[in-house]
Amino acid sequence: MSTTEAELHCEVCNLLTDHELHYTGRLLDSVRCTRCGTHVELSSRALIPAYALDLEQRVVSKPRRMMRRVSRDPAGYLRQLPRAVLRQPGKFLREFRGLLRR
Template sequence: MSDPRHAVLGCARCGAATDHELHYAGRLLVSSSCTVCGLRIDLDVRRRYLSDLASRIRSKPRRVVRRLRHHPVTFTAGLPRSTVLKPLRMIDEVRLVLAAAERARRRTEQR
């Protein structure tokens, strides 16, 4: 899974600006966790994720050609590694999206 990003955000439980871990799937924020009190907010982004994924897939050929043109040696050297790792990263993204959607669903049912 991709490393979480960090940001200082206002926490509803703490009532103060605290450090939060942000988890993204592609370009979409999937969950946020307060590092002080542990409050976690999960979002069901399944529909938006599919749309974002389709957009990323459509733009991939352009991005690959651009990287090849600007950095041919780095691109070529990294190709074997990225060819192996990209499917694993995609699986991690899908798992993250599905797990967050399930947690969001359970939270909604508890209300």
């Protein structure tokens, strides 16, 4: 899960305020107003099918992304590949567990 901030209009405060945007993978799963604390979450029921579609797109685009990285820095790519391959299953498992905890 990752977090970023953005200035959005809060419907509770009725002001333009900073909001924390929480992502699971590349999907927005919740938003929290830093001024009043209003927290809006998407349900797991909505996120799981969206996550599956996003995961499918990530898998399909992986060969193209890998080739782009190889062409930019072949030695660096080969050096980082073993660790990246070992890291992927855990990354997907953490993302999916994050969706189920909701």
